[in-house]
Amino acid sequence: MSLGPVPYDKTSSQALLADMLRIRRLEEAAAEWYGAGKIRGYLHLYIGEEAVAAGAMPCFHEGDDVVATYREHGHALMRGVPMNAIMAEMFGKALGCSRGRGGSMHLFDAGRRFFGGNAIVGGGLPLAVGLALAAQLQHEARVVACFFGEGAVAEGAFHESMNLAALWKLPVLFCCENNLYAMGTALARSESQTDLCVKAESYQVPALRADGMDVVSVRETTQQALARMRAGGGPAFVEYRTYRFRAHSMFDPELYRDRKEVEAWKERGPIHTFSARLKAEGKLTEEEFLALDARAMAEVAAAVAFADAAPFEPVSELGRDVVAQEEP
Amino acid sequence: MSLGPVPYDKTSSQALLADMLRIRRLEEAAAEWYGAGKIRGYLHLYIGEEAVAAGAMPCFHEGDDVVATYREHGHALMRGVPMNAIMAEMFGKALGCSRGRGGSMHLFDAGRRFFGGNAIVGGGLPLAVGLALAAQLQHEARVVACFFGEGAVAEGAFHESMNLAALWKLPVLFCCENNLYAMGTALARSESQTDLCVKAESYQVPALRADGMDVVSVRETTQQALARMRAGGGPAFVEYRTYRFRAHSMFDPELYRDRKEVEAWKERGPIHTFSARLKAEGKLTEEEFLALDARAMAEVAAAVAFADAAPFEPVSELGRDVVAQEEP
Amino acid sequence: MKISYREALREALRDALASDPRVFLMGEDVGRYGGSYAVSKGLLEAFGPERVRDTPLSELGFVGAGVGAALGGMRPIVEVMTVNFSLLAMDQIVNGAAALRHMSGGQLHVPLVIRMATGAGRQLAAQHSHSFEGWYAHVPGLRVLAPATIADARGMLEPALACPDPVILFEHVRLYNLEGELGDDPSAWRCDIRSAAMRRAGDAVTIIAYGGGLLRALEAADQLAGEGIEAEVIDLRVLRPLDTPTLLGSVRKTHRAVVVDEGWKSGSLSAEIVARLMEGAFYDLDAPVGRVCSEEVPMPYALPLEEAALPQPGKIVAAVRTLLGKT
Amino acid sequence: MKISYREALREALRDALASDPRVFLMGEDVGRYGGSYAVSKGLLEAFGPERVRDTPLSELGFVGAGVGAALGGMRPIVEVMTVNFSLLAMDQIVNGAAALRHMSGGQLHVPLVIRMATGAGRQLAAQHSHSFEGWYAHVPGLRVLAPATIADARGMLEPALACPDPVILFEHVRLYNLEGELGDDPSAWRCDIRSAAMRRAGDAVTIIAYGGGLLRALEAADQLAGEGIEAEVIDLRVLRPLDTPTLLGSVRKTHRAVVVDEGWKSGSLSAEIVARLMEGAFYDLDAPVGRVCSEEVPMPYALPLEEAALPQPGKIVAAVRTLLGKT
Ligand SMILES: Cc1ncc(C[n+]2csc(CCOP(=O)(O)OP(=O)(O)O)c2C)c(N)n1
């Protein structure tokens, strides 16, 4: 299977880069405002892993469904959720994409078929299976993107979901973001079989592997998996090999890994390697890079201002949306 | 892997046969007394599958641990639990092996390290992992026999337990009794991958397959798996291909399978094929067969008499054994 | 027309499947086996394997899939064979179905019905005799139903499916074979899923029961009537949200109450009923509210022990007598 | 010596590991990460990876493995990171740990301690803020503890490990950073695991709390004292079995009570407390028992909403005032 680089034109290449920058700057700001106490609860940064969401998400159509985890700022943004709404949600404000009820771990956007935002490891997989079952029963062509970390593979939910999807030939793309750690637990201390594609194949689910630090590899591999799925082939699995540069959450002292290891991965950082490549290919100048970055930062600054100015929901509304307003 | 017949001598061959007869007659009586209302609740018969318990159980040592399911009369009996205690338990009597608290699905014998009797499908697998972990931490050589049906393979508990056992190299022998149906659900409607050995191997657990209708195949395969395990090799998995001749439980109208299929499997019945073979090999005469069978029936009759005569526990004892008597 | 509780449930399923293409039934052995309690027998033949869908043994997975299918525009009915196995799926129900509307700020909702058998009394021992209705009734975002009559077995599914939120419907194992008359006209079973029902009028004491406890409460009331004590019997029907006004209304009349609950006493739903009566009718009560619940033991198999562990009519009668100072 | 609740828990773990070779600690990230709430930090280095054992993300599997290891002669301490994830392991706790002694007719027992963080108040939203202590306290066969003080955090593990039955120990997330003085001598923390404790004496009203609610109850009591109302504050400490005599003793003196419970009101442990007071002290009560619980919503993330959803000292004060007719 060859995944060699595909000649993207300048515009589409720069768009990919811009997306990664938007995620990166969004999260850097989130970390900053976490420090300032404006964002609270758990905040799980995606920094280092941007190529996955940026490369994979555009492969899905508007009508498709997306399910993600608590580390989903990038996925939400790439799905088209406005940055203002994401930032406001992290600030807990009424104009947040979940009206301040969810916070960082529970971004939702029903209109964009972005089904969240799940803080239970593995919890999204059965949902994705069900969404795909709905599509199948409705004879609709949509597919479901289901993102999760490699730590989730040990959960019973993974096993049951993979089997159901394969057994019923449901259109779920299982997108496993293998960043090598689940909190402080390295893959080899979590799985007897560390080749996750082998695990996926044991359910008769075809599996592909992408370099999750390379947005082109991500995009190509995702498209390849989807092509097969859209032809009616049932579920597929993609392992994106990636790495998180930051701590697991804002509470993690990172005792479990070597700074050297982190530094080595940082050399493969998705943004600077891709921009270097584009420069080498003559598709990007330093000025263009800086302009893209400035645009991302401006978008983030505006989002922060929006979020900060937005109102909290009044406490009188606390009981809203637990169940439907009308009595059945 | 060749599992060709091994020359057992006459005595040991007849002992295997006698054991299968004891299980068969015990269960036929149980069905009868169920009909008469003396046994109630759920009663899951093992008829047709006797070669598995009879062939596998003798491979385990006295110090080993055994975990079974709700279809465990045969396992309890082969483990040495007295038939009187088993029958009395099914009758709900105070002299039953669980003092009438458990019934057919919850046979226990702590002294024989028979850890039951579990009515939650897949529920025994984590227990077996923990028992093996205890053995490992205590630096003791004992291994754990964990019996379960192929239906349990779809449960998250299977996945988590296989992985834990393999990851920590724990001495569990996963004994999968593949009788092709989980209640009315055929294997192919339950698993996307119906080759269960392939599934086991995806956890890096070595897997063997035995003809579960042939007590010699069962015994040889089990011994082979155990030899590797006892040499410190971590867990192993054996699939016993077998078939239940009776309904799932006493409530099952058997709508899901063809009488012809059942009849075809009955031709491979473990008792008559093995006795035919022994006769052909000159290790058994018809008189000897009848004598063995008569002895089994006499044991069963005595057990029924014992169980019927035994007292119920007085209702005043209801609150016993919920927690320890002494206050901590 | 004589019909059993089981048949009433089945006819309700049949109507639902026939009238709304978004409805499908899924669960372990609902199809080829005919349902472990034979509720769905014949529906596979009528509606096919897509809509009467056998699942592998994967409670967490297929309940979660039900949640997802509801999000995706279907109206799934998921059968979890029994409440005992629902513990395996609890996370998807509590952290998924019940929470999604709120967590998403009201964008999503989960129109899912989960049916399960509950209760003891068939000598199925400790792992197969639970009554966890009270646990589900604790969870905001869920609606919890306990049909205790043939009419409710027939009638509750339709409004449950019309409800835009997840509904848990408990079928008590001792009721499946119950038979009774039920007219052919839907008016015979049409019902809401927000009110408790008075099943017997009386003025001496209120007996509050639900699910498998109702018949025992009515039996007790009959016995008490023989002693000149007229008990009012209230069937909760809906365990979440509780219809507190109906309970208070009755107790303000009778001034005494006994709650019957097959859950283990401590922390059972009966405690919440007592608390509500304390909060809303304290000054109307002439005596402390009594509770007749299951004994606090894992359910034993042996018949005499199981019977002793469960709330029986005799115990209800005794509790009422104690309340009335007639011991 | 000043010590935090977190350190007190850690020292108790250290003692347990040092003094009994059968004891080991296992759970997600208890080792290399140092424990998700840093409780077990440093223990891996002291006792090695066999005895401070990181597990994969497999709550059902490793909790069940704890049950099995207990059956096999060990004294496991299993950390389930938070009560939220314990739903995934509920089956092994309820149908395994709690039931095995009884189901086996008394032959087996499960000397297992399961520790979990519980509670809200850190803006962790709907899936990470549960309080299910009451659910576990419902299950016969379990013992359930809720250390609310530094001494109890330090002292409860030892008797929990000595207990031959499964013990669930709830650590409230808001307490980990709590600091206080604790002597060096074990007598400073030695305790039983069967009694409630009076944390403040008073005669006007009894406030009953546990876990994360205790400090808020004490805060409320201080405020009330400023108004001349002396509240007695009882810390339940042991949620199963409940120490009813201590509760009744206090209420017979004060004639009024308020229960504080971070669980959602309906069906929370507070309901059982009310029911016990109804049953045992009805004629001693001058007013209905009040309850201050969490609002019945999945916990919202936004700070003002979360604060409004939780029992706060101000709400406790208000409840007491209402009871005393001082509104
Ligand atoms: C069922 C469950 N168990 C434990 C946790 C706590 N937890 C949150 S994130 C996490 C690590 C998950 O790792 P992985 O799936 O690899 O995703 P990553 O964080 O690396 O993106 C853990 C253990 C949880 N949220 N849910």
Ligand SMILES: Cc1ncc(C[n+]2csc(CCOP(=O)(O)OP(=O)(O)O)c2C)c(N)n1
């Ligand atoms: C968790 C759980 N789900 C469902 C059931 C109901 N049930 C009892 S036995 C059984 C079939 C199990 O099949 P298998 O594992 O193949 O074992 P067999 O009965 O064939 O020996 C089912 C579904 C149960 N006991 N536990």
Ligand SMILES: [Mg+2]
């Ligand atoms: Mg990871």
Ligand SMILES: [Mg+2]
């Ligand atoms: Mg089977």
